[in-house]
Amino acid sequence: MEYISVKAWAQSHGVSERTARNYCAQGKIDGAYLVGKTWSVPSDASIPGRKNDLTLSPLLSILRDQKACKIKGGIYHRVQIDLTYNSNHIEGSRLTHDQTLYIFDTNTIGVTDKAVYIDDIIETINHFRAIDYIIDHAAGKLTEAFIKHLHFILKSGTSGERKSWFRIGDYKKLPNEVGGNETVAPENVHREIKALLREYNAKKMPSFEEILDFHHRFESIHPFQDGNGRVGRLIMFRECLRAGHVPFIVTDDLKMFYYNGLRNWPAIKGYLMDTCLTAQDNFKTILDKFRIKYDG
Numbered sequence: 354m355e356y357i358s359v360k361a362w363a364q365s366h367g368v369s370e371r372t373a374r375n376y377c378a379q380g381k382i383d384g385a386y387l388v389g390k391t392w393s394v395p396s397d398a399s400i401p402g403r404k405n406d407l408t409l410s411p412l413l414s415i416l417r418d419q420k421a422c423k424i425k426g427g428i429y430h431r432v433q434i435d436l437t438y439n440s441n442h443i444e445g446s447r448l449t450h451d452q453t454l455y456i457f458d459t460n461t462i463g464v465t466d467k468a469v470y471i472d473d474i475i476e477t478i479n480h481f482r483a484i485d486y487i488i489d490h491a492a493g494k495l496t497e498a499f500i501k502h503l504h505f506i507l508k509s510g511t512s513g514e515r516k517s518w519f520r521i522g523d524y525k526k527l528p529n530e531v532g533g534n535e536t537v538a539p540e541n542v543h544r545e546i547k548a549l550l551r552e553y554n555a556k557k558m559p560s561f562e563e564i565l566d567f568h569h570r571f572e573s574i575h576p577f578q579d580g581n582g583r584v585g586r587l588i589m590f591r592e593c594l595r596a597g598h599v600p601f602i603v604t605d606d607l608k609m610f611y612y613n614g615l616r617n618w619p620a621i622k623g624y625l626m627d628t629c630l631t632a633q634d635n636f637k638t639i640l641d642k643f644r645i646k647y648d649g
Contacts, residue, residue, distance in 0.1 A: 355490075357498040359385075359392040365496050365554060366400050376401055396502075397493040411646045413594050416488050425458065428643045429488075432602075433457055436590065437480040439604050440583050443611075446473045453477055472511045479507045480583065487591035494554040495588065497546060503584050504577050513579060525578040532616065536575035545574050564592045565625055569618040599640070599647050601632035 505522025614625025
């Protein structure tokens with residue numbers, strides 16, 4: 354479980370730090386504990402006396418059940434393979450869909466006559482874990498701690514971890530760019546992410562368009578040294594689950610349309626919106642196959 358400071362928790366839920374400390378002292382926040390004079394709070398803890406803002410969708414309920422039972426051949430199994438393969442493939446992974454499936458099913462690589470990059474294997478396994486994390490923590494508003502932990506899961510054990518300038522689970526140290534465009538300077542990332550989350554979390558429940566807008570702004574900030582696209586797409590999937598929208602997977606045939614949509618948002622929102630709605634329709638076909646109900 355991910356823990357954050359009582360100050361960060363208070364800010365993410367729109368209450369004063371004093372009120373948050375009182376909740377902790379009165380035992381109203383499950384899992385909160387005191388270290389010295391400072392409270393640590395579960396990042397997904399809800400405000401006492403208020404209903405959780407997540408109404409479990411049929412899809413999320415089934416994903417959690419199948420994950421717990423380790424069922425193969427169901428929607429959980431399909432999401433793990435398809436989301437991991439496609440998101441990694443967009444970023445240059447050379448593993449095939451079959452190899453991704455084999456790793457998930459057997460926890461082995463299999464025999465191949467071509468060299469396989471170790472990082473591709475590690476990041477595939479890590480991505481499986483990241484999907485589990487968003488399924489388990491689909492409730493509650495988005496926080497910096499949650500985003501950083503996703504990056505930590507995804508990049509742990511990779512070659513980047515051995516580089517002194519590469520921060521696993523923390524914001525970038527060196528300037529970077531995306532598609533030839535400048536991104537936010539390292540020293541300004543925390544401020545920009547904090548402002549983005551404050552605006553995004555002010556909405557009671559984000560619309561589909563607002564989730565896409567968050568994704569564009571997140572990728573424009575490009576907060577991490579590497580792994581921004583995968584973390585961003587995992588967040589989109591999680592936010593769709595949280596808000597009751599049908600999630601989607603950006604597949605290889607939609608990759609260039611997806612990139613074009615990001616480049617042109619928000620001036621021309623239709624490019625990214627149409628691409629993601631197409632991906633959503635594709636995912637609805639999968640839900641129909643597994644007879645899983647959804648709205649819209």
